[in-house]
Amino acid sequence: MNKLEAKDVNLHYGEKHALKGISMGIKANSVTAFIGPSGCGKSTFLRCFNRMNDLIDNCRVEGEILIDGRDIYKNRINVVDHRKKIGMVFQKPNPFPKSIYENVAYGLRINGISHKKYLDETVEKSLRQAALWDEVKDDLKKSALALSGGQQQRLCIARTLAVEPSVILMDEPASALDPISTAKIEELIHDLKDRYTIVIVTHNMQQAARVSDNTAFFYLGELIEYDETSNIFTNPAKEATQNYVTGRFG
Amino acid sequence: MNNARKNEIKDNAFKVFALVCTSVGLIVLGLLLYNIISVGLTRINWDFITNLPSRRPGKAGIYTALLGMIWVVTLTLIISFPIGIGAGVYLEEYGKKNPFAKFIEINIANLAGVPSIIYGILGLELFGRLLALGNSILAASLTLSLLVLPIVIVATREAVKAVPGSLREASYGLGATRWQTISRIVLPASFGSILTGLILAVSRAVGETAPLIVVGALVYVPFAPKTPMDQFTVLPIQIFNWTSRPQSGFVVNAAAAIIILLMFVFILNGFAVFLRNRHNRRVKY
Ligand SMILES: Nc1ncnc2c1ncn2[C@@H]1O[C@H](COP(=O)(O)OP(=O)(O)OP(=O)(O)O)[C@@H](O)[C@H]1O
Numbered sequence: 001m002n003k004l005e006a007k008d009v010n011l012h013y014g015e016k017h018a019l020k021g022i023s024m025g026i027k028a029n030s031v032t033a034f035i036g037p038s039g040c041g042k043s044t045f046l047r048c049f050n051r052m053n054d055l056i057d058n059c060r061v062e063g064e065i066l067i068d069g070r071d072i073y074k075n076r077i078n079v080v081d082h083r084k085k086i087g088m089v090f091q092k093p094n095p096f097p098k099s100i101y102e103n104v105a106y107g108l109r110i111n112g113i114s115h116k117k118y119l120d121e122t123v124e125k126s127l128r129q130a131a132l133w134d135e136v137k138d139d140l141k142k143s144a145l146a147l148s149g150g151q152q153q154r155l156c157i158a159r160t161l162a163v164e165p166s167v168i169l170m171d172e173p174a175s176a177l178d179p180i181s182t183a184k185i186e187e188l189i190h191d192l193k194d195r196y197t198i199v200i201v202t203h204n205m206q207q208a209a210r211v212s213d214n215t216a217f218f219y220l221g222e223l224i225e226y227d228e229t230s231n232i233f234t235n236p237a238k239e240a241t242q243n244y245v246t247g248r249f250g
Numbered sequence: 251m252n253n254a255r256k257n258e259i260k261d262n263a264f265k266v267f268a269l270v271c272t273s274v275g276l277i278v279l280g281l282l283l284y285n286i287i288s289v290g291l292t293r294i295n296w297d298f299i300t301n302l303p304s305r306r307p308g309k310a311g312i313y314t315a316l317l318g319m320i321w322v323v324t325l326t327l328i329i330s331f332p333i334g335i336g337a338g339v340y341l342e343e344y345g346k347k348n349p350f351a352k353f354i355e356i357n358i359a360n361l362a363g364v365p366s367i368i369y370g371i372l373g374l375e376l377f378g379r380l381l382a383l384g385n386s387i388l389a390a391s392l393t394l395s396l397l398v399l400p401i402v403i404v405a406t407r408e409a410v411k412a413v414p415g416s417l418r419e420a421s422y423g424l425g426a427t428r429w430q431t432i433s434r435i436v437l438p439a440s441f442g443s444i445l446t447g448l449i450l451a452v453s454r455a456v457g458e459t460a461p462l463i464v465v466g467a468l469v470y471v472p473f474a475p476k477t478p479m480d481q482f483t484v485l486p487i488q489i490f491n492w493t494s495r496p497q498s499g500f501v502v503n504a505a506a507a508i509i510i511l512l513m514f515v516f517i518l519n520g521f522a523v524f525l526r527n528r529h530n531r532r533v534k535y
């Protein structure tokens with residue numbers, strides 16, 4: 001069974017038809033890259049998996065999105081509980097205006113966990129996983145806003161890992177980062193694969209090729225091609241994909 | 251004369267114009283302050299603050315007016331802040347963005363511009379007569395609460411609106427409920443600006459006279475108020491009363507009371523600026 005499954009998903013922002021009949025399955029413990037030109041609906045589709053689009057007025061979703069075989073757009077599902085299982089890292093680092101420690105502990109605290117030792121351990125573990133521990137271990141009480149952009153993004157990843165989701169959605173997590181931070185995040189994605197199912201949106205073809213097992217190419221709200229990454233980059237079935245990955249348009 | 255030279259002259263002319271405008275305001279304010287301080291400063295001493303009103307200017311003090319003001323303002327805060335902040339948060343975070351909400355929004359902004367005497371009349375009818383609170387501190391506080399509510403609501407909305415959506419998304423993304431997001435992320439992040447709005451509301455309440463006169467604040471209160479149902483007077487009314495007396499001693503008293511009222515307002519405003527700066531340094535997003 002696929003970890004994530006979309007069946008004929010259509011999404012409208014008011015009049016605008018942003019996603020057109022998208023169906024795809026994503027296996028557990030894999031890394032899937034979404035690529036495609038700006039405005040083609042990658043973020044929109046990604047946000048369907050944790051129902052982030054609910055926050056936008058006049059956004060309408062049709063079709064089914066299944067996680068572990070359960071349709072998350074059915075009425076009976078509890079959105080809040082659902083979002084705990086689906087972590088999300090955003091394009092722009094968005095740490096809370098709180099200390100580094102409190103940023104990572106946030107997801108636990110909102111679940112009513114206040115046991116100091118447990119919080120300490122989880123914060124350390126999460127920061128280690130996000131490859132940030134060594135840089136911040138001496139000033140966990142410092143404001144997260146004082147960190148560099150790359151550090152902030154890794155903090156956001158640590159914050160997501162702390163609640164132990166089973167899926168992590170990343171929307172261009174490295175787009176604002178320098179090559180060293182980017183490399184760190186790619187390494188991290190590689191390490192996390194054993195335990196998480198990861199979906200990553202990226203504009204960087206090399207990055208998609210480096211980190212992902214499968215790649216989906218979107219164009220104007222449609223899923224054009226979805227296959228193993230090696231096929232997409234070396235032997236795509238569609239001409240549009242070929243043109244995009246070789247940089248001839250987009 | 252070439253173009254650059256012309257622009258330079260225009261530039262300088264405008265600079266001088268702006269400087270003159272600023273100076274006019276500052277000079278007038280400075281003269282007023284100087285006048286008041288030179289008349290009233292020597293009159294301020296501990297007795298002046300703790301004495302009850304009297305027919306003899308030398309013995310009269312502002313104790314009841316000061317206490318009345320503190321009572322009225324404190325009660326106004328207690329009533330208006332929870333309601334105003336709650337309403338502001340509701341409108342911004344929960345309320346649907348439909349034409350009705352727009353209508354309410356515009357009207358709240360309009361309410362902030364309604365002359366305060368109108369609030370006085372409303373308070374007199376509604377609280378004084380209908381609810382039979384008479385000319386008590388409570389009636390006055392409720393009236394002033396109506397008056398400052400639009401300020402509090404608008405300030406809260408602006409502050410909440412300024413919190414970037416990305417922070418809310420991060421919170422929701424971690425599985426927070428709406429209330430958790432509001433109470434743990436949105437309100438702390440907007441705390442500084444809300445506080446600034448609140449203190450401006452207090453300054454407004456401190457300086458209001460007209461609605462209190464309509465509601466029935468007394469001019470002469472020989473006792474200090476002890477409960478919210480007591481009758482009262484406030485500093486601006488005391489000042490107004492003293493300035494209309496013929497004896498010159500009362501003019502000195504009025505000047506002294508004005509200094510104290512001004513100090514009150516300056517301290518509040520200074521506190522607001524301090525809090526905002528400190529908050530902005532801590533929380534920038
Ligand atoms: N909140 C919104 N309201 C209305 N239209 C929106 C909204 N968000 C996105 N859209 C539209 O939906 C389409 C898809 O947007 P989306 O953000 O998913 O693109 P994207 O593939 O992530 O692009 P990028 O690579 O630039 O991030 C765009 O045409 C955009 O204008």
Ligand SMILES: [Mg+2]
Nearest residue numbers: 042043044171
């Ligand atoms: Mg996007």
